[in-house]
Amino acid sequence: MKLISRNYYLQKLIDVIGTPDIKIITGVRRCGKSKLIDAFEQYLRENHEDSSIIKINYNLKEFRNYREAEKLEEYVAEHTVDDKQNFLLIDEIQRCDNFEDAINGLYETGNYDIYLTGSNAFLSSSDLATLFVGRQYEIEVYPFSLREYMRYYDLNDPETAFDQYFREGGMAGAYLYRNEEDKYNYINEIYETLIIRDIQQKYHIRNKAMFDQLVDFMFDNIANLSSSKNISDNLIKKNIPTNNKTIGNYMSYICNSFLFYKVRRYDLKGKRYLETNDKYYVCDPVFRYAKLGTVNMDYGHAYENMVAIELLRRGYELYVGKLYQKEIDFVAKKRNEELYIQVSDDIFSETTFEREVAPLLKIQNAYPKLLITRTHHPEYQYEGIRIIDIGQWLADSDL
DSSP: OOOOOOHHHHHHHHHTTTOSSEEEEEOSTTSSHHHHHHHHHHHHHHHOTTSEEEEEETTSGGGGGGOBHHHHHHHHHHTOOTTSOEEEEEESGGGSBTHHHHHHHHHHHTOEEEEEEOOTTTTOHHHHHHHHTTOEEEEEOOSOOHHHHHHHHTOOOHHHHHHHHHHHOSOGGGGGOSSHHHHHHHHHHIIIIIIIHHHHHHHTOOOHHHHHHHHHHHHHTTTSOBOHHHHHHHHHHTTOOOOHHHHHHHHHHHHHTTSEEEEOEEETTTTEEOSSOBEEEESSHHHHHHHHTTTTOOHHHHHHHHHHHHHHHTTOEEEEEEETTEEEEEEEEETTEEEEEEEOSOOOSHHHHHHHHHHHHTOOSOSOEEEEEOOSSOOEEETTEEEEEHHHHHHSOOO
16 A cells, blocks of 8 residues: 655654653544554654664554553563663554553553554543543544645646545545445445444444434534434434434444544624534545435535535634524634634525625624635635635645
């Protein structure tokens, strides 16, 4: 498999070398976490030659006998060098029973700079504080961005690259397959045997049919305002027994696995979060495309999903904005930076264009405002709003 350097994530690891945290690489299955920790190991060997590097990959046969906390501690102790800095790198840590006991114990000694990767469900963001008592530093990895896709395929034209990327997505393992059907079969395998199996195993989900119906509903309603109540009501109408609480729990499990991301609504006027009807975006739209095909495909929502994941990938906090009776697709914040963004698949009719820019024109501040759409033209401005082609915007990234 062809490899490209993911310097953005690698630099995040480099920047925290020596800090007193357990560094944990998270993200959806097969998004590149193992390759990243391999690249980090190579960096350490080239730049920290006087250090000791203890690397454990629980996918390998040679480490099968160390899948218990005590055995892990014994292995690490045997390979520790007392008069050197010891880097401890462990891939697929969840394969070790009671791994948190071993890692917390090793952390307490102060002898190790610890880096971990793990399954999406078994090392979720919501679990980390409990497992490691707030000692962790999380680095979340996403599927390939458009810019990374272009580097992988040596493409220079965002216009052409976007059309391909829209169909193929950012799960790089699929790039090895030559025809489209095989690519989508690979994506379905990740979804069925890795992501869903992980969730059902961890949370002991018995009603698998109902769970599958829920995920299909979420795929089919990407970027729509949703709540556990309206989803449970919808499933009940289809004679699928469930309730509001169960659906809410299952949705949190799905988001914990990094398959979907929840974006909350925020009232810009009242400066408060709204309690109902959030939006959900899949980590890579190729999962939706592989599972449901073009059935009920809403390209505007698909584009909105791509923008949402790209903003998260770039490190923004993300909200759905509400201003009076208008909705702004995204309010994106990062330190002192703030962006207001609308996303559309078509602004060629005057009515559509006016509808999309209207919420942005009502915002009375100087922060940048963008309308991201498929223009096939260079960027231009309207009343201070940047109108930019989605392919160009996605490609305009350092990631």
